[in-house]
Amino acid sequence: MKFKGKVWKYGADIDTDKIIPARYLNTSDPKELAKHCMEDEDAAFASKVQPGDIILADKNFGCGSSREHAPIAIKAAGVACVIAKSYARIFYRNSFNMGLTILESDEVQDATDNGDVLEVDMDRGEITNVTKGRTFKARPIPPFMQELIKAGGLMESIRKRG
Amino acid sequence: MKPMTITEKILAKHAGVKEVTPGELINAKVDIALGNDITAPIAISEFRKAGAKKVFNKSKVVLVPDHFTPNKDIKSAAQVKILREFAKEQKLTYFFDGGDVGVEHALLPEKGIVVPGDVVIGADSHTCTYGALGAFSTGVGSTDLAAAMITGELWFKVPESMKFVFKGKLNKWVSGKDLILHVIGDVGVDGALYRSMEFTGKPIEKLSMDSRMAMCNMAIEAGAKSGIIAPDATTKEYMNKRAQRPYKFYESDKDAVYAEVREYDCAKIEPTVACPHLPENTKTVSQLKKITIDQVVIGSCTNGRLEDLQVAAKLLKGQKVSKNVRLIVIPATPFIYNEAMKLGYFDIFLKAGAVISPPTCGPCLGGHMGILAEGERALATTNRNFVGRMGDPKSEVYLANPAVAAASAIKGRIAHPDEVSK
Numbered sequence: 218m219k220f221k222g223k224v225w226k227y228g229a230d231i232d233t234d235k236i237i238p239a240r241y242l243n244t245s246d247p248k249e250l251a252k253h254c255m256e257d258e259d260a261a262f263a264s265k266v267q268p269g270d271i272i273l274a275d276k277n278f279g280c281g282s283s284r285e286h287a288p289i290a291i292k293a294a295g296v297a298c299v300i301a302k303s304y305a306r307i308f309y310r311n312s313f314n315m316g317l318t319i320l321e322s323d324e325v326q327d328a329t330d331n332g333d334v335l336e337v338d339m340d341r342g343e344i345t346n347v348t349k350g351r352t353f354k355a356r357p358i359p360p361f362m363q364e365l366i367k368a369g370g371l372m373e374s375i376r377k378r379g
Numbered sequence: 380m381k382p383m384t385i386t387e388k389i390l391a392k393h394a395g396v397k398e399v400t401p402g403e404l405i406n407a408k409v410d411i412a413l414g415n416d417i418t419a420p421i422a423i424s425e426f427r428k429a430g431a432k433k434v435f436n437k438s439k440v441v442l443v444p445d446h447f448t449p450n451k452d453i454k455s456a457a458q459v460k461i462l463r464e465f466a467k468e469q470k471l472t473y474f475f476d477g478g479d480v481g482v483e484h485a486l487l488p489e490k491g492i493v494v495p496g497d498v499v500i501g502a503d504s505h506t507c508t509y510g511a512l513g514a515f516s517t518g519v520g521s522t523d524l525a526a527a528m529i530t531g532e533l534w535f536k537v538p539e540s541m542k543f544v545f546k547g548k549l550n551k552w553v554s555g556k557d558l559i560l561h562v563i564g565d566v567g568v569d570g571a572l573y574r575s576m577e578f579t580g581k582p583i584e585k586l587s588m589d590s591r592m593a594m595c596n597m598a599i600e601a602g603a604k605s606g607i608i609a610p611d612a613t614t615k616e617y618m619n620k621r622a623q624r625p626y627k628f629y630e631s632d633k634d635a636v637y638a639e640v641r642e643y644d645c646a647k648i649e650p651t652v653a654c655p656h657l658p659e660n661t662k663t664v665s666q667l668k669k670i671t672i673d674q675v676v677i678g679s680c681t682n683g684r685l686e687d688l689q690v691a692a693k694l695l696k697g698q699k700v701s702k703n704v705r706l707i708v709i710p711a712t713p714f715i716y717n718e719a720m721k722l723g724y725f726d727i728f729l730k731a732g733a734v735i736s737p738p739t740c741g742p743c744l745g746g747h748m749g750i751l752a753e754g755e756r757a758l759a760t761t762n763r764n765f766v767g768r769m770g771d772p773k774s775e776v777y778l779a780n781p782a783v784a785a786a787s788a789i790k791g792r793i794a795h796p797d798e799v800s801k
């Protein structure tokens with residue numbers, strides 16, 4: 218699996234209230250949620266993001282609440298994958314459970330500017346900054362998580378178990 | 380057998396194995412699976428999509444519509460209706476509606492629905508509160524909740540444990556809230572990422588159940604998977620009148636392995652405030668000068684319990700809330716509401732000029748019942764001060780204990796309880 222997209226670069230500790238503010242949580246409709254994705258961090262994001270774009274963040278992305286609305290909003294906004302130095306654990310779990318691709322890497326951030334184009338090669342675990350011509354390694358996805366992805370998410374795996 | 384922490388022991392027992400090691404992936408039986416009006420609709424939809432017909436156990440799936448209730452608008456009403464109909468269809472023992480509803484993490488312990496030794500998952504990040512009872516409890520997402528509702532099990536990565544040892548005596552006005560704010564200020568908002576935080580020491584043993592819950596409630600604010608306090612005589616007394624099921628006390632072995640141990644001298648911990656926009660931005664109240672406020676909120680799953688209202692009432696007795704401040708008091712459950720009324724706290728709050736809200740999450744997550752406008756500043760006994768958490772993205776939230784909240788409401792600025800207590 219490969220993705221190529223433009224980078225939206227953010228800092229550390231992007232919390233779920235920034236990803237999708239609670240004032241919009243009276244619905245779980247992905248399209249509605251996508252309209253307000255990242256609103257309190259970057260008001261321009263939801264209207265400008267293009268399908269296939271990539272969110273690149275610093276440490277502890279997705280901290281705060283357990284709302285699955287956060288990964289849902291990101292996915293519905295068309296974001297192909299999120300790359301961060303680390304994730305808050307509930308966000309990490311939710312993303313795998315519902316099939317939002319997330320990667321961990323420490324190096325891409327410093328070498329990448331907002332708007333650069335990144336290419337992500339999931340099979341090789343490589344992230345290439347096409348704009349700057351540099352390639353980085355992503356932290357390997359734990360085997361258990363890979364199994365979940367292969368099964369098509371948590372619910373699919375339960376369905377298969379019967 | 381190898382030494383284990385309380386968390387490892389509870390997880391091993393629920394996974395049906397003798398021992399577990401941090402990092403290991405296990406499938407564990409779940410005693411209680413909780414959802415609310417924000418997270419359960421997605422879980423219920425996943426439940427149906429999976430073709431499931433019945434929850435694994437009708438008295439172990441608990442639904443509490445507390446966030447936007449009493450329904451703040453048509454959309455929220457529709458969400459709650461999904462829960463109500465599902466609860467009816469599945470004949471759930473524990474569904475709370477109307478005058479029975481309270482803030483979930485205050486309600487479940489109070490009703491004895493969660494008990495010591497449990498494994499509890501909730502599609503709400505502050506599910507970690509029940510660690511105060513000596514249970515392993517953690518927040519998950521809606522898909523996890525759906526999986527647990529169907530199978531009664533869930534996968535977990537056994538967390539490493541971090542031990543926080545408190546020593547000495549608590550200063551006046553210092554509560555569990557200040558201890559946990561102090562810890563978060565020390566380790567940071569991801570200082571306990573993926574880990575379990577175990578709180579121990581004499582001062583912890585002396586803490587009331589309400590204060591212990593305030594501490595474990597905020598473990599997530601350090602990124603932790605769970606917070607836990609070994610159950611003792613205080614826990615037993617609390618559970619005796621309430622427990623709906625038999626329960627079991629676990630404790631850490633003396634030589635259990637911790638990823639990290641930190642010690643705190645309570646003599647050095649003062650009433651603490653977390654400044655915008657992260658819970659780790661802590662200062663002592665005395666360090667903050669002349670910070671005027673527009674609103675004070677006393678409530679939430681952190682500090683909306685009886686002990687919290689009692690401290691506030693003590694300080695507000697015979698006093699008036701500053702003309703520039705709106706004080707909103709939100710008893711966390713109907714029981715607390717009723718007790719506070721009987722004890723005369725409502726008289727005190729009303730005479731002081733406060734608004735008393737029905738039990739709800741309300742302004743804690745910027746839902747309703749006290750939203751901030753652009754440029755406004757609140758001091759709240761809640762647990763998160765992220766950008767826009769209580770309203771406009773350009774508003775601010777400071778977090779503190781109920782005594783600081785009451786004193787600040789009177790003074791119209793962030794104030795130390797000593798300034799108003801005679």
Ligand code: SF4
Pocket residue numbers: 446482483484503505679680681739740743744761762
């Ligand atoms: S009171 Fe606040 S933190 Fe607690 S469950 Fe409700 S919204 Fe969440």
